[in-house]
Amino acid sequence: MNNSFxxxxxxxxxxxxxxxxxxxxxxxxGVIGMVTVYYGSPYDIREIEGTVLINKIADxxxxxxxxxxxxxxxxxFYPANEQDFLKACHLNLSSTEWTEQQYYFQVDFxxxxxxxxxxxxxxxxxxxxxxxCALQKQGITRTLPTCVEKSFYSLDDLGNEYxxxxxxxxxxxxxxxxx
Amino acid sequence: xxxxGKRGLFIKAKKGDEILLENVIFLILNLAFFSxxxxxxxxxxxxxxxxxxxxxxxxxxxxxxxxxxxxxxxNMEDAFDLxxxxxxxxxxxxxxxxxxxxxxxxKNGGYAYSFFNEADVTAYPDVYSEKNxxxxxxxxxx
Numbered sequence: 600m601n602n603s604f605x606x607x608x609x610x611x612x613x614x615x616x617x618x619x620x621x622x623x624x625x626x627x628x629g630v631i632g633m634v635t636v637y638y639g640s641p642y643d644i645r646e647i648e649g650t651v652l653i654n655k656i657a658d659x660x661x662x663x664x665x666x667x668x669x670x671x672x673x674x675x676f677y678p679a680n681e682q683d684f685l686k687a688c689h690l691n692l693s694s695t696e697w698t699e700q701q702y703y704f705q706v707d708f709x710x711x712x713x714x715x716x717x718x719x720x721x722x723x724x725x726x727x728x729x730x731x732c733a734l735q736k737q738g739i740t741r742t743l744p745t746c747v748e749k750s751f752y753s754l755d756d757l758g759n760e761y762x763x764x765x766x767x768x769x770x771x772x773x774x775x776x777x778x
Numbered sequence: 779x780x781x782x783g784k785r786g787l788f789i790k791a792k793k794g795d796e797i798l799l800e801n802v803i804f805l806i807l808n809l810a811f812f813s814x815x816x817x818x819x820x821x822x823x824x825x826x827x828x829x830x831x832x833x834x835x836x837x838x839x840x841x842x843x844x845x846x847x848x849x850x851x852x853n854m855e856d857a858f859d860l861x862x863x864x865x866x867x868x869x870x871x872x873x874x875x876x877x878x879x880x881x882x883x884x885k886n887g888g889y890a891y892s893f894f895n896e897a898d899v900t901a902y903p904d905v906y907s908e909k910n911x912x913x914x915x916x917x918x919x920x
Contacts, residue, residue: 635822638822652894694877
């Protein structure tokens with residue numbers, strides 16, 4: 600054991616310096632690697648975008664707890680045309696940045712007495728994204744569109760109670776996830 | 779008298795001097811190493827690519843959440859500093875074309891992101907506070 604690593608006083612010190620430096624290189628390499636990975640991936644704002652879109656649609660559909668009369672009036676449902684709805688809610692889902700639409704939304708009105716059947720449905724955008732929402736619930740996501748769903752309570756002009764469910768899906772994967 | 783020191787790098791150094799020199803070199807190397815790591819970390823978070831993306835996405839979210847006649851004042855001091863270093867004029871940093879927000883902080887760079895709020899939006903650097911940018915949502919289109 601005379602020539603062992605730590606028993607050799609002078610040689611051991613030299614080896615220890617090299618060993619220390621190697622440890623520092625490894626630690627710094629790890630830090631640099633983690634920082635590069637962190638800053639190398641884009642900020643994913645699709646969930647926030649989806650939530651903001653839901654808020655905007657909710658403001659358009661119902662104001663101060665009352666459903667807009669252009670959708671339900673005197674118990675009669677008025678199915679809105681897709682383009683008319685986008686115009687009324689001041690939404691522009693297309694962009695020169697993308698060749699195909701990167702958004703999808705679906706608004707469903709349910710009577711509080713029967714939450715299984717939607718009495719009025721409005722949707723717009725790329726319908727292909729609906730199938731990905733189920734996958735998101737299973738945890739298979741990242742490169743797929745991000746789905747957000749929220750629901751709220753509202754009344755029509757006659758005081759009938761409704762639950763309005765809004766589902767949004769935002770793709771824009773190339774700009775939000777490292778592919 | 780027996781000499782205790784042996785030949786060093788430049789002069790005949792004693793054993794104590796040699797240990798001191800080794801430690802000083804080791805210390806300098808460590809300092810240089812950690813300085814590089816700290817410089818690298820600081821540079822990563824304030825690079826043009828990161829800031830362009832961060833500001834573009836921030837502005838898009840602000841526009842999407844805003845209603846007409848809203849005036850947003852955004853502090854962009856770090857972006858102004860970087861743009862100045864790269865020779866980009868303040869008024870060219872944020873451009874809004876249709877529903878596309880572009881942020882440019884370097885000659886060859888630039889990042890664009892679209893918003894869904896169908897509104898007429900203008901962006902210009904603040905005159906009174908030189909570190910802010912004003913984003914104004916004028917009215918809905920149509």
